[in-house]
Amino acid sequence: MARGNNQKLKLLYLSKIFKEKTDDEHYLTMPQIIAELGRYGIDANRKSVYDDIEALNTFGLDIIKERIGPQTFYHCGDREFEIAELKFLVDAIQSSKFITVRKTRELIKKLESLVSIYDAKLLEREVYVAGRIKNMDETIYYAIDAVHTAISEGNMIRFKYFSWNIKGEKEYRHDGMLYEISPWALCWDDENYYMIGFDAENDMLKHYRVDKMTDIEVIDKKRKGTVIFKNQDKAIYTKKRFRMFAGEEQTVTLKCKNYLSNVIVDQFGNDVRMRPVDEEHFTVNVDVAVSYQFFGWLLALGGDAVITKPESVKKDMNELLARSFTE
Numbered sequence: 001m002a003r004g005n006n007q008k009l010k011l012l013y014l015s016k017i018f019k020e021k022t023d024d025e026h027y028l029t030m031p032q033i034i035a036e037l038g039r040y041g042i043d044a045n046r047k048s049v050y051d052d053i054e055a056l057n058t059f060g061l062d063i064i065k066e067r068i069g070p071q072t073f074y075h076c077g078d079r080e081f082e083i084a085e086l087k088f089l090v091d092a093i094q095s096s097k098f099i100t101v102r103k104t105r106e107l108i109k110k111l112e113s114l115v116s117i118y119d120a121k122l123l124e125r126e127v128y129v130a131g132r133i134k135n136m137d138e139t140i141y142y143a144i145d146a147v148h149t150a151i152s153e154g155n156m157i158r159f160k161y162f163s164w165n166i167k168g169e170k171e172y173r174h175d176g177m178l179y180e181i182s183p184w185a186l187c188w189d190d191e192n193y194y195m196i197g198f199d200a201e202n203d204m205l206k207h208y209r210v211d212k213m214t215d216i217e218v219i220d221k222k223r224k225g226t227v228i229f230k231n232q233d234k235a236i237y238t239k240k241r242f243r244m245f246a247g248e249e250q251t252v253t254l255k256c257k258n259y260l261s262n263v264i265v266d267q268f269g270n271d272v273r274m275r276p277v278d279e280e281h282f283t284v285n286v287d288v289a290v291s292y293q294f295f296g297w298l299l300a301l302g303g304d305a306v307i308t309k310p311e312s313v314k315k316d317m318n319e320l321l322a323r324s325f326t327e
Contacts (some may be wrong), residue, residue: 006041013040014052015061017068018076027066027073077115080211083119086111090123098193098211131291139214140193146216147195150183154223157183157197159216163210170214178215179208182223186210198225205229251310254298255283260305267297295320313317 017036022028029037030046037044053063053074062077075110081089093099093107143159150157158178165171181197184205190192194209205228211288256264261274264284274282288294295317307314 007043009054010037010042010044010048011038011039011052013037013042014049016057018061018063019058019079019213020117022075023119024075024077024258026116026118027075028252029073031072033074037125039221057207079114081114083115083122086123098140102139103138140211143210143213143216144193146218147183147186147210150218151185151224153218155218156180156221156223157216162212180207180219180221180226181208184212184223184225184229196229198223198228200224245261249287250310250313251287252290252307252313253283253285254302254305255308256282256305257281260301263301263305290316 006288014033014037017028021036030049031144033049034046037049053065057063062079064075064077066073066075076220087227089111091109093104096104099107113124119221140323146157158180161173161179163173181195181199183195183197185196186193187207195210195213196205196207196208203227214244254264254275255277258280261282262304264272264274264286268284268286271287272284272285275281284299290313298307298317307317
């Protein structure tokens with residue numbers, strides 16, 4: 001590159017040097033700054049660099065000047081993200097089974113570019129989560145993008161939906177029939193993405209695992225189900241469903257030991273009303289989509305939370321227990 005063109009890029013390279021080579025613990029002197037510019041084929045003198053630093057500060061880059069003894073040092077101060085915030089994002093990416101291993105590395109590499117080369121090393125961390133399985137198929141990113149596009153444009157989508165069979169192969173629902181659904185929202189539950197959409201054929205809201213949707217396309221049909229979706233609180237919709245399993249929505253009364261109050265709030269929110277019944281127990285009414293997943297959640301509490309109402313749900317629970325422990 002010709003010297004004149006290099007000079008035109010001087011401010012950009014100077015910004016790059018400060019962002020990559022300095023932070024609150026690492027500084028550069030003026031001779032070092034000039035030497036770094038020289039690596040990019042840029043000739044510079046002190047006066048021009050002083051002017052450039054002033055221009056970068058005016059633009060919004062926080063270049064801090066600090067005198068220590070006989071020397072003056074410069075470093076980049078405030079950034080868009082603090083290192084603690086980036087560590088949190090890295091941990092979230094590492095922990096998510098929805099993000100593939102390759103995409104995990106790519107995203108973390110991009111996050112590292114937001115800090116100095118020294119702080120970037122602090123982001124090279126592994127978070128180990130028991131039972132975590134990383135997604136192996138990156139087509140989910142394009143599926144999510146297609147759903148977002150359809151939602152923003154107010155159109156329907158068409159797709160195929162599958163399950164895994166006992167051979168570990170994709171088995172398409174309804175013999176590979178194309179679904180046509182009006183997408184209204186994306187939600188995250190139990191480390192999986194779900195699309196909440198309106199099924200006009202059955203006149204109801206349904207949800208679909210995005211990683212099990214294939215051949216997705218946005219179609220030139222306007223979405224339906226506006227009234228139904230607007231009358232449905234998305235947070236309540238997901239809260240009622242355990243691992244997003246469907247079931248008849250009912251109000252269930254639970255009798256729980258007092259120590260389970262935190263568990264109840266974590267699952268149903270802090271707006272539930274827990275009523276003491278004696279020194280060791282309380283009751284609470286919760287709205288749930290009654291499913292085997294709900295019963296499984298109760299069983300995991302070791303009998304310290306039991307269903308008291310309604311009788312039909314108690315009966316279903318007892319029948320499940322009887323089947324579970326007999327051949």
